[in-house]
Amino acid sequence: MLLKEGTFAMKRWALAIVCLCVGITLGFYLAGPVLHGQPPVTVPPSAIPRELTSYRDIVKKVLPALVSIESKAKPGAKRATPRKRPSPDDPRVPDDLRRFFEDQPQQREGEDGTNLGFGSGFLVDPSGVVLTNNHVVENADSVEVTLPDGRKFTSKDIKADVKTDLAIVRLDVKGKLPYLEFGDSDAMEIGDRVLAAGAPFGLTGSVTHGIISAKGRSLRMNMYEDFLQTDAAINPGNSGGPLLNLEGKVIGINSAIKSRSGGFQGVGLAISSNLARDIMAKLQKEGVVRRGYLGVQIKDLVDLDQAAKLGAPAGGVQVTTVFEESPSEKAGLKEGDVITSLGGKPVKESRELQMVVAGLPLGKPVELNVVRDGKPRALKVTIEEQPQDFGSTRAPTSRTPKEK
Numbered sequence: 001m002l003l004k005e006g007t008f009a010m011k012r013w014a015l016a017i018v019c020l021c022v023g024i025t026l027g028f029y030l031a032g033p034v035l036h037g038q039p040p041v042t043v044p045p046s047a048i049p050r051e052l053t054s055y056r057d058i059v060k061k062v063l064p065a066l067v068s069i070e071s072k073a074k075p076g077a078k079r080a081t082p083r084k085r086p087s088p089d090d091p092r093v094p095d096d097l098r099r100f101f102e103d104q105p106q107q108r109e110g111e112d113g114t115n116l117g118f119g120s121g122f123l124v125d126p127s128g129v130v131l132t133n134n135h136v137v138e139n140a141d142s143v144e145v146t147l148p149d150g151r152k153f154t155s156k157d158i159k160a161d162v163k164t165d166l167a168i169v170r171l172d173v174k175g176k177l178p179y180l181e182f183g184d185s186d187a188m189e190i191g192d193r194v195l196a197a198g199a200p201f202g203l204t205g206s207v208t209h210g211i212i213s214a215k216g217r218s219l220r221m222n223m224y225e226d227f228l229q230t231d232a233a234i235n236p237g238n239s240g241g242p243l244l245n246l247e248g249k250v251i252g253i254n255s256a257i258k259s260r261s262g263g264f265q266g267v268g269l270a271i272s273s274n275l276a277r278d279i280m281a282k283l284q285k286e287g288v289v290r291r292g293y294l295g296v297q298i299k300d301l302v303d304l305d306q307a308a309k310l311g312a313p314a315g316g317v318q319v320t321t322v323f324e325e326s327p328s329e330k331a332g333l334k335e336g337d338v339i340t341s342l343g344g345k346p347v348k349e350s351r352e353l354q355m356v357v358a359g360l361p362l363g364k365p366v367e368l369n370v371v372r373d374g375k376p377r378a379l380k381v382t383i384e385e386q387p388q389d390f391g392s393t394r395a396p397t398s399r400t401p402k403e404k
Contacts, residue, residue, distance in 0.1 A: 055195060059207050061248045064148055064178040067130055068199045069169070069240065071117040071140030120198035120241035121145070121169065122250070123179040124280060128153075128171035131280055132240030133255055133271075134160040137167050145171060148205060159283040163223040163291075165255060166271065166279045180242060183249030185228060185272035188212050196232040196254055196268065198241025208233035210268075217269060218351055221256060224358060225351075226272040228252045234268030243270040252276075278359075291358040293386035294342075295326020298350050301338060310371060316340055317353050319370075331381035337370040342381075357383065 119136030123129065130145055137143055142156045153171040160167035171177075188194075192212045200206050210232030217227035230243060234254050243252030252270025282289045301316045310318075316338045322329050339347050343366040347353045360366060360383045368379040 055207070055209060055246075058195060058244065058246060058248045059197075062180065062195070062197055062207075062242070062244060063205055065123040065180045066148060066197055066199075066205060066241065067121045067123065068146045068202075068204045069119050069121050069130070069132055069136055070144045070146075071119075071137050071142075072144065073139070073141050118199070118202060118237060119239040120237065120254070122197075122240075122242045123177050124168075124182075124250075125284075126176035126179050128173040128177055129179075129284065130169040130171065131253065131276065132167055132169065133253065134162055134165045134167040136240045137169065143169055145169060146204070147177070159287045161279050161283060161289045163289070164225075164271065164275065164279050165222045166253065166276055166283075168280060168283045180244075181249050182273045182277045183245050183247060183251040185226075185251045185274045188215065188228065188245065188251050190214060193246055194230055194232055194251065195244045195246075196230065196234050196238060196241065196270075197244065198234075198238035198254060200233075200235035200237040202237055206238075213267070215272075219256070219269065224275070224355065226275045226355075227255070227269040228272055230268045230270060232268060234270075238268075249273075250276075290362065291386040292360040292362060292383035293327065293390060294353075294357045294381065294383065295323040295328045296333065297321035297323075298339070298353060300349050310336075310338055310374065316371070317347055317350050327381050327384050331368060331379045333368070333370065333379060333381070334372065337372050337377075339368065339370050340376075341369040342366065358386070 117136065117138075117140070119132060121130040121132035121136070124131045137158050137160065140158065142154055143158065145153045145155060147153075153173065155169050155171055157170040157172075158167060159170075190212050193209065194212055195207055195209050197205075197207045210230050212228055213231050214229035217229050218225045219227060228243065228251065230252075232243070238254045241254045242250040243254055245251050251273045253273070253276050254268065254270050256269040279289055297320045298317045299320055301310070301318045319328070319333060319335055319337045319339065322333055322335055339353060341347055342353065342356050343360050345352075345356050347356065362383055362385050365380045365382045368381045370377050370379065
């Protein structure tokens with residue numbers, strides 16, 4: 001009995017070994033081509049998404065709404081003094097920053113003695129509203145706007161906001177014109193692909209491509225800034241043209257370049273569409289931009305030891321000066337206070353506070369939270385309209401710093 005059971009067990013093991021050998025042999029046979037390498041799988045071009053091979057559909061959609069702009073002055077007319085722009089020697093400005101038209105022969109004398117400047121723009125409304133940079137139309141008595149189909153319009157209806165370097169031009173047209181829609185610049189991420197369109201060096205209808213290289217750049221070129229950085233090729237003449245996402249929507253207005261030569265070197269700056277859209281709406285509605293005013297001079301609180309001594313969070317904004325008769329003085333704000341929030345919005349740096357104040361409703365009290373002597377305090381402040389000369393000097397002419 002034991003002999004029969006032993007014989008049966010041996011047969012089962014033998015069968016198992018045979019099956020294992022067969023399986024291994026079959027596996028090597030089937031895997032042979034893989035182990036020895038197979039030809040790479042070829043994906044037909046039709047299977048690659050269109051945006052990876054061509055931007056043609058986006059460009060066809062965008063080009064009809066692009067315009068070129070020539071600014072003009074009357075012969076012999078007294079020109080306004082151009083707005084002073086940052087000097088390359090200004091330590092607050094990054095080295096070698098160039099604004100369009102500054103280092104190129106941007107303006108030329110016309111045969112009739114008029115001064116001419118050239119730039120780009122794009123239609124934002126079918127009724128004929130063009131958005132561009134202020135420095136494209138700055139000090140112009142009139143502008144000549146040329147559409148891609150060759151039509152030309154002369155307009156004196158120019159509204160500008162110097163503090164953001166944006167302007168609109170209204171055209172007197174019959175019928176509707178093609179226009180571009182705005183996208184959400186905040187939704188763009190570093191690495192997203194973009195297109196830059198305009199008329200570099202006068203070459204109208206030019207389109208280049210690249211990616212978003214950085215967001216939220218502040219270059220101290222304008223009083224209010226929110227720049228997108230891109231490596232899409234941008235050159236003098238592109239000023240005022242759109243920076244577009246792959247839906248063909250405007251997410252920036254090409255405005256400046258950083259360059260040693262004055263031409264493209266991989267760093268272009270575009271005003272964010274969310275900032276531009278807000279300014280454009282105000283210019284369309286009222287012709288001017290009315291901003292809130294707090295009446296303080298401030299500095300970023302970045303020193304951790306200093307913040308700890310003040311009992312304030314690092315990254316806050318400290319008040320260095322309170323202007324007389326300003327909203328901040330009326331609210332009881334003191335020099336040395338650290339502002340942590342305004343109108344329910346947290347404040348971590350001076351640029352954030354600046355943008356919050358500018359956007360608050362005028363004449364309505366809002367809560368101002370500060371840290372004073374290590375203790376939190378809540379104040380009520382009523383935002384007033386920003387004086388017209390605010391930002392042009394160290395303090396508004398109608399406001400003087402309090403004596404310490």
